[in-house]
Amino acid sequence: MQDETPANLRLHGAAVLGSDGLEPRDLGLAGGRIHAAADGRMIDLRGFWVLPGLVDLHGDGFERHLAPRRGMVRDLTASLPQVEMELASCGITTAWLAQFWSWEGGMRAPEFATRLAHALQDTSAERRIDLRMQLRLETHMTGDAPAIEALILETGIDYLVFNDHLPHDRLETGRTPPRLAGSALKAGRAPEAHHALMQALHEQAPEVPAFLARLATTLSRLGLHLGSHDDPDAQTRASFAQLGATISEFPTSKDAARAAHASGQPVIMGAPNVLRGGSHNRGGIAAEDLIAEGLVDALASDYHYPAMIGAALALVERGTLPLSAAWALISAGPAAIMGLKDRGSLTEGKRADVIIFDPATKQVIGCFAQGRPVWIAGPLADRLM
Missing domain, CATH: 2.30.40.10 (Urease, subunit C, domain 1)
Incomplete structure (x- = not known):
């Protein structure tokens, strides 16, 4: 600073x-x-x-500043001040940039995550907003533990969540993954090569539990906050909690959210979900229903920074919460999840x-x-x- x-x-x-x-x-x-x-x-x-000021635990709206169009990745150091200005204009004073470490390639590739982490570190003295990075690790990247641990130690990353975006049902039955051509284009691979990579990662499934257990133990010793993304059910939430990944980010079922809440594990939902009145994914749960049930500890911007204030005001206007409680979901609540007692x-x-x-x-x-x-x-x- x-x-x-x-x-x-x-x-x-x-x-x-x-x-x-x-x-x-x-x-x-x-x-x-x-x-x-x-x-x-x-x-x-x-x-x-x-x-x-708002505390945003998960936002990827920064991507449009770093890569205005596909293939046009700008100088990250020069682009971060624009990210800071957008955050400030939305009232966000502490933010985690949600960045993948994924087989999906492009801006989700490990190489891009490494560039962004170093750019954040190199520009930290120039910023006024507290800007950090959340690493979103794809669970089947079983050979990447040394590189992940090295990057965390080098750049001070303090938050990691586990994701799994592999289309396992398709891969298990030999069907073509959805949107294969588009995802291959983003990754800079031929569709056949992209499909083969997904199939190989899918077949590593037996190695994943041991990999996650070893990595989570190491990261917990380093003091990282750990969570999981899109918990589909209570059993999945419990399995991640056993690893020390106690934060449930965007659970996709009420059972998962209720299980987390019952165990004292923080639940984070997306503010755009509140504004929309439900998830953009077909069959997804409505964050406002979970909030009314007292199951949500924080709202995050997800893909749209202005949604945080919009969601808080919507909760007030709809009579779901008073202003102080709605605002706590975007300020005091997320600060408490990360142990930030000073804001x-x-x-x-x-x-x-x-x-x-x-x-x-x-x-x-x-x-x-x-x-x-x-x-x-x-x-x-x-x-x-």
């Missing part, structure tokens, strides 16, 4: 979100922290809301990760990370000028 000391500020006249909802009060920022008695430059925020709410002593929100337009008009401005726009920019 940058070394300059942030200015002391007093945010005046806004409705500030606390545990009981919005309340009119001033909020002080001093030394990058929330400080009720801070005495500094006063900013008139009458008519606006002051809210905690997620506007309480004394916590990081001054603060967003200014215009309820009339439902737009973020200001974003501060550790008390430093990252995004200023609209009527807030007018007032400051």
